[in-house]
Amino acid sequence: MKSKASAPGKVILFGEHFVVYGVKAILCAINKRIAVTAEKIDERKISIKSNIGHLELEPNKPISEINSPLKPFYYLANKIIQDKNFGIKIDVESEIPLGVGLGSSSACCVAGAAAISNLFENNSKEEILKLAIEAEKTIFQNTSGADCTVCTFGGLMEYDKENGFSKIESEPNFHLVIANSNVEHSTESVVAGVRKFKKNNEAEFSKLCKDESHLIENVLELLKENNIRELGERVIKNQEYLERIGISNAKLREMIQTGQNSSFGAKITGAGGGGCIFALTDESNLENTIKEFKEKNHECFSVKIDFKGLDTF
Ligand code: PMV
Secondary structure, three states: OEEEEEEEEEEEEEOOOHHHHOOOEEEEEEEEEEEEEEEEEOOOOEEEEEOOEEEEEOOOOOHHHOOOOOHHHHHHHHHHHOOOOOEEEEEEEEOOOOOOOOOHHHHHHHHHHHHHHOOOOOOOHHHHHHHHHHHHOOOOOOOOOHHHHHHHHOOEEEEEOOOEEEEEOOOOOOEEEEEEOOOOOOHHHHHHHHHHHHHHOHHHHHHHHHHHHHHHHHHHHHHHHOOHHHHHHHHHHHHHHHHHOOOOOHHHHHHHHHHHHHOOEEEEEOOOOOOEEEEEEOOOOHHHHHHHHHHOOOEEEEEOEOOOOOEEO
């Protein structure tokens, strides 16, 4: 017996870093997915195959002893076969580059939670999300759950620390060209760098948080109006704030400059220090924006908003 599920990756459109200090962030599911197939097997083992490696273990190993990015799958499978007398084989296929801030681990947790648990009973998206966040905590103890939430429900979402998540009902018609710097980054250390910047520049940081909040309220209106050109101006503005708090570098700046030649605006998405940037376009400047990145030998691909979220088969 087999069960299959897929979930989209995500980008942070606006508000990264400032969200840590209470400002609203806007996230968006993207139409690049991770698909997980789970299968019951007679042998009592958990076997996981993916393009980043394999993991095969007996059930009931302490999670803390497992040192693998595939650990959330083991956690989910182990939880579900606790009182059963068979094993699970899991196969993971990804269209999302891994570990560059595009929500690959959340998409794995959401699609994994659905594929594995649906082998036994059909669960609601809310129940799958709960399981997915539990699984994600095996790798990021302090996850806000924002990425798993947007990967589960799709579309656009706003999130802030006080009020949690809510879906944004707008359906703007933009394309994002995502370019990967291929520079590794640690979200934790970039966040620590921003904390230091804040400590040394309290007044300026507080003003930047206010400006970012204002910008985001404005963005919510522009999303409703599908005003992509003006959204691009907000993208450029947000990037200026991110430059100020020190999460950019020469490589990212060069990529943003390239992205800005033809698009409406480009910025870092996620933690920065490396990872990805996106350029905002519509049909009129999509091809030229891709061409600009390719001419400078930057790895890039275009995405649209994914409105579906978790899909099960
Ligand atoms: O690197 P990502 O895409 O997971 O984004 C991190 C987002 C931050 O705002 C920098 C940190 C956080 O916990 O919100």
